[in-house]
Amino acid sequence: MRFELVSLPATAGALRTEVRAFLAEAGSTWTPAVRARSWMGFDRDFSREVGARGWIGMVWPREYGGQERSGLERTIVLEEMLAAGAPVGAHWIGDRQSGPLILRLASEEQKRRILPGIARGELAFCIGLSEPEAGSDLAALRTRAERAPGGWRLNGRKIWTTFAHLSDYMIALVRTSPAPEGGSRHAGLSQFLVDLRSSGISIRPIRDMLAEASFNEVTFDDVVLPEDALLGAEGAGWAQATAELAYERSGPDRYLSSFPALSAAVDPLRTVPGAEAPLGRMVARLATLRQMSLSIAGMLERGEQPAQEAALSKDVGNDFEQALPEQLRALMEPDDMPHDLRALLDDLAQLSPTFSLRGGTREILRGIIARELGLR
């Protein structure tokens, strides 16, 4: 694995200034609860404002609503959003993976119909991967799509689908033919673009431990999908889904999730004896993880496929963002913390278990790294 450093484009400074000015105004009313959730916060009004500024799908061609800017410029927008704790959840998935997938694999008609809506911050996407019997072992999934007159018939169930109840579309990985006897279970899987308003879909929110409905169980009962709902090639779903993993796993959302608590803790730490070194360790790790993430953005920009590097940086990043609230808590008595910081840490305590689950568990990522090392 090699992590070559990148240099940011000359436009970086101006873009950063522009995004910061926007966030300073938009963020003036964000509570600690909003900032603790950040990309787990769903706010369509905010996403529309971001879209209006051209910061969603900004690398896509103009004819599909994009701005034709570079991947590194996009990364600058993302990291500024997350550092501010912006509620970007309504457009995050569309910008990060569903939009790029559609751009790569969908029909011309679909691209024209859907991508500009994502870029405007109007269309929200969710990811249909996990099923009741298929978590880390994703290829065990059982949801099926069968040929039907004029298209496909979809049956089965997805679960832990974040924001399905608030989204417009799901991109689902389902089985279109049985796994070959004795062959790879990765064969026979296909990706579908599912309009969540289709009849036969029921979405049941599952309340999480914060007593909020953030994820769902989505049931497909003879859902009829049009012919062009199939994305890419029939049977190529596994390769298509995993091709996006480097994008999904290497972004700033994999190390900045608890950054709002760190910035809120600095001023209160001024009166805490001995806080300098522990704080400095966090700063060193933060700055380094950022360079790793930027390095992968550079590889993606050059057309490389840094799947292993992305798994590794996500693992180290998740450890950091998960440990950070605890490290702050070790330095200050919760009862003595300013209200905002305490509120951030209270929420992050309950949110942070997901950091090393979503997008590939710690154990799966380390398995990927071990294989890359030559173990197994």
Next chain:
Amino acid sequence: MRAIILEQVERLLHEQAGVAVLRGVEAGEWPAALWSAVEELGLPLLLVPEDAGGIGLGWADAAAVWQVLGRHGAPVPLGEGMLANAMLAAAGIAPVAGFVTIGTQAAPFGRFAMQALRHDRGHVALHARDGHVPHANIAREPRDRITPGQPIAEGGLPAAWGPRATRLAMALLRAALITGAAQRALALAVDWANTRKQFGRAIGKFQAVQQSLAQVAGEVAAADVAVATAARAVDARGLHAAGFEIACAKVMAGEAGQVAAARVHQAFAAIGITEDHELHHYTRRIWAWRDEAGSERAWAAELGRAALARGGAALWADITGRDIA
């Protein structure tokens, strides 16, 4: 240019370094043959500008060389020699033949040095070695107290080197060496895990071992990035203005080194702590080097103090404000 030099260094160390040389150094011998070979290739002059008779590489190149050196346990004080010559050249003093150590307290391989370079707030002086008192770090590398003679030459460093050039440069050197040694320890552990069998299979087949070594790989990769970032910052802004990145590199390398040493020893079990096994040459160096030129604690405290002084609202802007366009 960097690729050619790295290949030369790698080949040289592969052919002429090794456990026997490390054992010799730890027993108090000067690796004379290896040092001669290093000098023949001009490696101590890598950081000296071409117009001063050197090879004129940058700090990113140097850090890459130091990592290779670390992977071999740094059997010769090439890093210190490179830094001494670079500082002499920067102060307008012609490089000297033979090994020049840095400092007079805990001077690396000081007993074998022809001269010692002393640096105090931008002022550089080259001294003969009148005498020495031998000391060693826990890796049994010479770290001697030198009695300096009269200065042979003196000069001033350009402002970009700053008042604590030696400490910054040595911290970057140690961070790079630690990263290299940790890479070597990990590679040894992977080989071992793929060959050592228990319960009828290679221990590397067990997820517990895989997960542990995968975490080492993550830490070491992060340290590698931190070192490269620091070296790039020195190339772009000079040593003095790269203090933040060097601090990050020393912290990250020290933390990665400890994770690597602890977990690799765990993977090797009893055989790894025997004198006969080569592992300890790398792990003891990691432990020694992380304490030299400022421990993680010292550099982290510096970063923390700066962050506290600037305040939480400036934290993100300050980190991104250091980007190199």
